[in-house]
Amino acid sequence: MPTNGQKYTIGKSTVTLRIGDIIDSEADVLVSSDDDHFSMRSGVSKAIRQAAGDGISTELAGKVGKHKLGSVVVTSAGELKKQAHIFHGVTRLREFDSLAGQDGTQFDCLPRAGHGLRKI
Template identity: 40%
Template structure:
């Protein structure tokens, strides 16, 4: 399971707050231990246990740096997705679940975030040997797939890679 957070791993917003509330304080305490041991930069991924959640690990992707006033960008989202897929492969996981990274406090447009993430996932799964067989992108709250221009995007990808 992937969490979208800041470089302090504060777990105060959106998805990360929900993970902390439902998974327990153990996740937050572990993330703070990791933060103290390693100075985090935007784009880094830290791994903790999943506490009470029905997952093996939480991959905390840092997509905001409040101190430097850095917010999610294409490069940051690509890096977090790529690093999470590499880590999931390292652990031998078959499934990974992502939120739409950077679309909460980071204010990244949902359509843009979805397209960046999907392109990176497709690229990684087609070029790197993976143990993953399922990659899920979850939508938060009242968001639905119909909120995203997915048909256009899929057609664009099919045309680009000549997928029939």
């Protein structure tokens, strides 16, 4: 992961944005987003599962469907050596995803759950 990056100060916190592979990050914790079933089948969550191993899925198995939009579930980092934990944010609900395409309904104009009012 590059050591340089763009820094932003928000209140008493500093956020540094870096471009690179999240798996190569030196951060103590990785943050992932997923549906409420923690499928980890696409995007960043898939990359994390592939690198951390399927043990992460086992840790999440008992938590499927029990968390509301905006909640966070913490697991170990599995086989990742640089991180201690993974924070899995629920940013979409599978029930909503299953509605897409039924009766010709299109959802192209809807914002992705979690990015607006909840500011996840």
